[in-house]
Amino acid sequence: MSVEHTDVAAYSFGLLEEQDRLEFESHLAGCESCAAELAELSAMADLFTGVDPVEPEQDEPEGAAIADLMHRRAAASRRRGLQRDFLAAAACLVLVGGGLAAGLTVAPGPAGQAAIAMSGQRHTASNAVTGARATVGLVAKAWGTQVTMDLAGVRGPLKCELVAVSRSGQRRVIAGWLVPQAGYGVAGHPGHLLLMGGTWIMRSDISRIDVNVVGGRTLVSISI
Numbered sequence: 001m002s003v004e005h006t007d008v009a010a011y012s013f014g015l016l017e018e019q020d021r022l023e024f025e026s027h028l029a030g031c032e033s034c035a036a037e038l039a040e041l042s043a044m045a046d047l048f049t050g051v052d053p054v055e056p057e058q059d060e061p062e063g064a065a066i067a068d069l070m071h072r073r074a075a076a077s078r079r080r081g082l083q084r085d086f087l088a089a090a091a092c093l094v095l096v097g098g099g100l101a102a103g104l105t106v107a108p109g110p111a112g113q114a115a116i117a118m119s120g121q122r123h124t125a126s127n128a129v130t131g132a133r134a135t136v137g138l139v140a141k142a143w144g145t146q147v148t149m150d151l152a153g154v155r156g157p158l159k160c161e162l163v164a165v166s167r168s169g170q171r172r173v174i175a176g177w178l179v180p181q182a183g184y185g186v187a188g189h190p191g192h193l194l195l196m197g198g199t200w201i202m203r204s205d206i207s208r209i210d211v212n213v214v215g216g217r218t219l220v221s222i223s224i
Contacts, residue, residue, distance in 0.1 A: 011028075120148070121138050122135055123135070123136050123138070124222070125220055125223065127220040131153040131186075132154050132219035133153045133185070133220060134149055134222060135149070136148065136149045136209050137149075138203055138206065140204070141203075144202060145164070145201060145202060145203045146196070146198045147199060148195070149193075149194070149211075150194055151193045151211060152185020152186070152192045152193075154183050154185065154211075154219060155179070157178065159179075159214040160211060160212065160214065161174075161175070161176045161211075161212050161214055162175045163210045164209055165206070165208045165209070165210060172199045174198065174209075207223070207224055208221055208222060209224065
């Protein structure tokens, strides 16, 4: 096969066949852009381990079905040589629950699923003006930082971003998602949004994590 830059997504999710994997690893050794993209995508490798929604939406695909869909779509794209088909399948997984990284709605309180997902050093903040409150869990990784967030007190519709800010002021979007009109962690819709992603900014260099409305205000800022 001819190694493509788009193979980085398939490689990150472990979907390349043995020969393809070896060829891509050879390509990766000399390609800085693929190495940088892999560092970000690697944040998703362990996100779904042991994590299931407390109460999935009625029409939401089950995790096993999504994984099966990804494998079948990836195999089909290989046969046809169309990498964009795999990327579309990956996007289906990435968008579960509304996040551009990985998201799900969980019941409020110390639910088992939330306890599993929220790992690492935790920091919490709230904003009395916007009503938003969030807890982030940070785990240092060789490629950067894995970030988990529990968000509540937000009504939609909104387009939001989770942003890591380094100590030098550099900003990096970790994830983006749509807040439905019902919102998260509010009266009538008590489920929180649990969202996971990653950034190449190292754990020791993160000064804060912001939850922003795209093109607008900051809902809540969590100092690290």
